[in-house]
Amino acid sequence: MSNTPDCPSADAPLGGLDGLLTPPFSRRGFVMTSLMTGLTLATTSVEAQVIRTDAEGLEAGEVKIPAGDGPMPGYRAMPVGEGPFPVVLVIEEIFGVHEYIKDICRRLAKAGYCAVAPELYARQGDLSTMTDAKLIIRDVISKTPDAQWMADLDAAASWAVSASRGDPARIGTMGWCRGGRGVWLYAAHRRDLKAAVAWYGPVGGDRTEIQPRTGTDVAAEINAPILALYGGADTGIPVATVEAARDKAVAAGKSVELVVYPEAPHGFHADYRPSYRPVEAKDGWARALSFLKSHGVG
Secondary structure (H helix, E strand, O other): OOOOOOOOOOOOOOOOOOOOOOOOOOOOOOOOOOOOOOOOOOOOOOOOOOOOOOOOOEEEEEEEEEEOOEEEEEEEEEEOOOOOEEEEEEEOOOOOOOHHHHHHHHHHHHOOOEEEEEOOOOOOOOHHHOOOHHHHHHHOHHHOOHHHHHHHHHHHHHHHHHHOOEEEEEEEEEEEOHHHHHHHHHHHHOOOOOEEEEEOOOOOOOOOOOOOOOHHHHHHHOOOOEEEEEEOOOOOOOHHHHHHHHHHHHHOOOOEEEEEEOOOOOOOOOOOOOOOOHHHHHHHHHHHHHHHHHOOOO
């Protein structure tokens, strides 16, 4: 796995990240028209400590988010009430919006947020049927344009405000693994983003025509403070690379707060995997909520 108050719609001009966004880009039909049930099939064994958050006091469930080429499947959880609620865009791992990501949305909703997780790979493949992480990366992840990601996250934010009582002045994002990479890119893309939390997201990697820039490349351009939560025992993301991205951002007058858990591996928040570390996960979650609130998303 290592491996403005106005919310622009998916059809709005995209800006803020030269070299990454090159609209118009080719759209394609949705392969996934609904979300998977349960946990990803790419997990060989499900750990006993899986956290299950109930929906009492919440409006929670699968939704259809208007995108530029049709309804995009996603999951939303928010408190029952009038709102407006601060918005957190939840960016998935490579495995799709499965039960772990849905549960994260409910955890955020219990904390007072409108949490929306769009299925960002719905055009490229059906992640509900895929069992091999290497094939997911080769056939789906590597073929998903970053420009598409940014537009779909913008569409999800617009929908959260228009249809889910979200507050346009309080928008943040949080992502895990590949979604952590997306946090760095989205923080450089969206000018009105208030705060962002990246859980062990790669900041380097190969550059391609459709994925032309890395987290390190855009670090000096971020528009929102980032809380970066990483594992010191992550064999795929050297801490030094994240420190370099942080230093680049700080040198440009930006804010990145890096927290490294020395003994934690990659995926230490993923309670359904053997990589889960409950102490580090609990501490990181508390830090994430505090960070969002301290930066105006709460």
